[in-house]
Amino acid sequence: MSTSMSSRRQCCVVGIGQSVYTKRGGIQDRSQFQVTAQAIKDAVSDSGLATADVDGLSSYSNDANEANLMQVALGIPELRLASMVWGGGGGGSCGAIALACSAIESGRADVVVAYRGLCQGQGKRFGRHGPGRVNGNFVDPFGLMAPPQMLAMVVQRFMHLYPVTEEHLAEVALNARANANRNPYAVMHGRPMTREEYINSRWIAEPLRLFDCCLETDGAAAVVITTRERARDLRTAPIDILSAAQGSGPGWGSGALSGHNMPDPDYASTNGKAVAKEVFGKAGLTADEIDVAQIYDHFSGMVLMALEDFGFCGKGESGTFVASGALRWPNGHLPINTSGGQLSEAYVHGMNLVVEGVRQMRGTSTSQIEKAKTCLVTGGLGVAPTSALILGRN
Amino acid sequence: MAYFSETMPRPEPNMDDGKFWDSCAERCLRIQYCADCDQARHPPTPLCPKCQSAKVEWREVPDSGYIYTYTVVHYAAHPAVSQQLPYVVAAVTFDGCKGVRLVTNITDCDPESIQIGMRVKLWWDDIGNGLYLPRFRLRA
Numbered sequence A: 001m002s003t004s005m006s007s008r009r010q011c012c013v014v015g016i017g018q019s020v021y022t023k024r025g026g027i028q029d030r031s032q033f034q035v036t037a038q039a040i041k042d043a044v045s046d047s048g049l050a051t052a053d054v055d056g057l058s059s060y061s062n063d064a065n066e067a068n069l070m071q072v073a074l075g076i077p078e079l080r081l082a083s084m085v086w087g088g089g090g091g092g093s094c095g096a097i098a099l100a101c102s103a104i105e106s107g108r109a110d111v112v113v114a115y116r117g118l119c120q121g122q123g124k125r126f127g128r129h130g131p132g133r134v135n136g137n138f139v140d141p142f143g144l145m146a147p148p149q150m151l152a153m154v155v156q157r158f159m160h161l162y163p164v165t166e167e168h169l170a171e172v173a174l175n176a177r178a179n180a181n182r183n184p185y186a187v188m189h190g191r192p193m194t195r196e197e198y199i200n201s202r203w204i205a206e207p208l209r210l211f212d213c214c215l216e217t218d219g220a221a222a223v224v225i226t227t228r229e230r231a232r233d234l235r236t237a238p239i240d241i242l243s244a245a246q247g248s249g250p251g252w253g254s255g256a257l258s259g260h261n262m263p264d265p266d267y268a269s270t271n272g273k274a275v276a277k278e279v280f281g282k283a284g285l286t287a288d289e290i291d292v293a294q295i296y297d298h299f300s301g302m303v304l305m306a307l308e309d310f311g312f313c314g315k316g317e318s319g320t321f322v323a324s325g326a327l328r329w330p331n332g333h334l335p336i337n338t339s340g341g342q343l344s345e346a347y348v349h350g351m352n353l354v355v356e357g358v359r360q361m362r363g364t365s366t367s368q369i370e371k372a373k374t375c376l377v378t379g380g381l382g383v384a385p386t387s388a389l390i391l392g393r394n
Numbered sequence B: 001m002a003y004f005s006e007t008m009p010r011p012e013p014n015m016d017d018g019k020f021w022d023s024c025a026e027r028c029l030r031i032q033y034c035a036d037c038d039q040a041r042h043p044p045t046p047l048c049p050k051c052q053s054a055k056v057e058w059r060e061v062p063d064s065g066y067i068y069t070y071t072v073v074h075y076a077a078h079p080a081v082s083q084q085l086p087y088v089v090a091a092v093t094f095d096g097c098k099g100v101r102l103v104t105n106i107t108d109c110d111p112e113s114i115q116i117g118m119r120v121k122l123w124w125d126d127i128g129n130g131l132y133l134p135r136f137r138l139r140a
Helices: A032-047 A067-074 A089-106 A147-161 A166-180 A195-199 A273-283 A300-309 A318-323 A341-345 A351-362 B018-025 B079-084
Strands: A011-018 A056-060 A081-085 A112-119 A203-205 A217-227 A239-247 A292-294 A374-378 A386-392 B030-034 B056-060 B064-073 B087-093 B101-107 B119-126 B132-138
Touching: A011 A032, A011 A089, A011 A351, A032 A067, A032 A112, A032 A217, A056 A067, A056 A089, A067 A081, A081 A089, A089 A112, A089 A217, A089 A239, A089 A351, A089 A374, A089 A386, A112 A351, A147 A203, A147 A300, A147 B064, A147 B087, A166 A195, A166 A300, A166 A318, A166 A341, A203 B064, A217 A351, A239 A273, A239 A351, A273 A386, A292 A351, A300 A318, A341 A351, A351 A374, A351 A386, B018 B030, B018 B056, B018 B132, B064 B101
Parallel strands: A056 A081, A056 A112, A292 A374, B101 B132
Antiparallel strands: A011 A217, A011 A239, A112 A217, A239 A386, A374 A386, B030 B056, B064 B087, B064 B119, B087 B101, B119 B132
């Protein structure tokens, strides 16, 4: 019923904001904290709300731009939610939004900003060894130190088990680059890539080449979430969050980003099957009813696994699926990563993918899918926990 | 001389995994088992994920196994690996130790010859200060 509590507190995105995106080290004139605060301010302005209306802040991946200081910077008079989800880096992107939705649906907060600020030129470099890795004793001394190496092992086994080749990895990378070249804010805008350039790019960790790996960038992104009722007075059309979920299968906490001890039947996967079931179930949709998707592309091969785990094709069929042109704008069966994704727009730990999902639903993407009414967004894949959400427009 | 250079990060044993490294110091590869339900588990964890028992036994695993998956690493995520590039990291499994994978290196090989399923044999790499790390070579 439209007047029920659950309907009135149905969550929607009413504002999006992002900083300039640059290559790592490109933002030197202001701090990561300032970049992030300004992205939040821009998202709030976009919604037509004031920062004084914000009463919740949500993030993930141990975001260094702490909510307590963000409250000070933004002049938020009363903060009712200051929370972060645990776990695997970008795996928390949609998880932070799921958390925001839980808080809003329960009445604990009314206007929550989910955000991520990540200037790798100012902090740690994710592709390098760093302190504090989960079960670091069992990986660091063996030279397994960073996600490209760790997830290369998963992609390697995936390609061993199923008919997936470098041509299929290439298609994910080439699609992202083509989309980025329609997006003037993408770091790789103006840098088209040929198949030959992809194949000739240097190995990072086999089977992953340089262009199979996400960019190293500086940037921040934020989205404003509130109730559909609150959104009625605002100037932008609200974009419904039809569902959002976070979760993990067994063993993944010491899985791909740790000792590689996830269950065998699940090894060559995204750890996203349960989350997929949950977001489709809650939204009352099937994979066939998704018009466009933003799939977390830290590494090309993980995108292929996601296409299978989220049911867009069968297990082992992702190679054939992408070879058919399914991913391509504007007429592919499932256009993905329409801003250029993290392979070619920017690596903001997936929050930029959520922002692009909202643009698709608003009709303002630079690779707009005509008449798109549903968009799946995933969080980081092959990590624990992972997450996903489905956006919809009326 | 150790496989990687001396500035390579070393294990820093803690209360949950210390017994694993104590065994390595004796050049014996022991994996944690549940003393109540016999479930093997790795990396070490305080409770059995199957029956939640805190009783553990450390049992020696065979000194040979096979490659479950691997990567050939071509860049230095840490300066200490520079001289070994490209090097092979593998997840190795052992007969009779279901569900356990050990992240390790396959050394003394042509990295391009490595394939999933190859049999490998344990050797102990002396990293100094009385600690040894389990690494593997292709089995002849």
